[in-house]
């Protein structure tokens with residue numbers, strides 16, 4: 001089955017389900033708080049509960065691969081199952097694996113996450129452009145061919161990111177602005193929204209870059225990292241209409257109650273809809 005372009009699928013999901021991405025980040029501390037063991041059985045129960053609670057409700061679920069990989073092959077099996085079940089229930093799955101490497105290796109990462117033949121096929125993948133934006137080409141090409149998307153790190157939510165991302169490259173453009181410019185070129189002409197997004201932290205005091213990339217702007221940092229929905233218009237300006245706020249711990253801490261997880265995510269959707277029209 002050929003999928004419609006990711007940007008169009010995301011646009012539809014945000015319109016119908018509300019503007020929110022919830023991260024599936026099974027921290028050891030959350031497993032303990034949910035009364036689960038810090039083991040594969042705990043991981044599986046945690047992930048299944050989040051999928052049961054939210055995959056039929058929120059636009060995007062974002063499993064953070066590291067929390068599955070730390071259990072080795074059995075953790076990856078849980079990740080495969082999580083992706084499949086979440087997609088089956090109607091959520092778009094954004095695999096948060098932040099991959100980035102020389103082009104020939106990037107092609108293998110792209111095969112892993114962006115080829116429908118693979119067991120980890122996801123609707124989109126986070127990638128790091130810091131081996132040079134051009135090194136991402138195999139992922140961009142495979143995503144485009146398969147109706148998937150890519151989110152490249154532009155201005156991350158952590159304070160350490162600025163030393164690299166705000167650095168001014170030859171020609172006077174910041175490194176982050178260069179990433180955004182290349183994403184805009186990939187999205188040129190796409191309607192209603194391009195498939196190539198940027199990650200821009202909601203925790204920034206100001207963006208200070210041109211965010212008009214005709215693509216989605218994933219905004220982690222809402223909740224546990226201190227940003228709120230009310231910060232979004234200040235950080236994103238007019239481009240706030242393309243923002244996809246992402247929350248992990250501040251939703252997940254309400255589990256294991258399915259009803260409480262749903263209520264928490266619904267509260268975020270409501271708060272966000274009050275500031276992003």
Ligand SMILES: O=C(O)c1cc(=O)[nH]c(=O)n1[C@@H]1O[C@H](COP(=O)(O)O)[C@@H](O)[C@H]1O
Nearest residue numbers: 023064126156157201220224225247248249
């Ligand atoms: O790509 C990401 O999702 C990401 C980028 C970024 O700049 N900052 C950031 O926090 N993230 C991820 O977003 C999630 C944030 O989790 P919470 O702070 O618990 O909401 C984690 O999975 C991070 O790895």
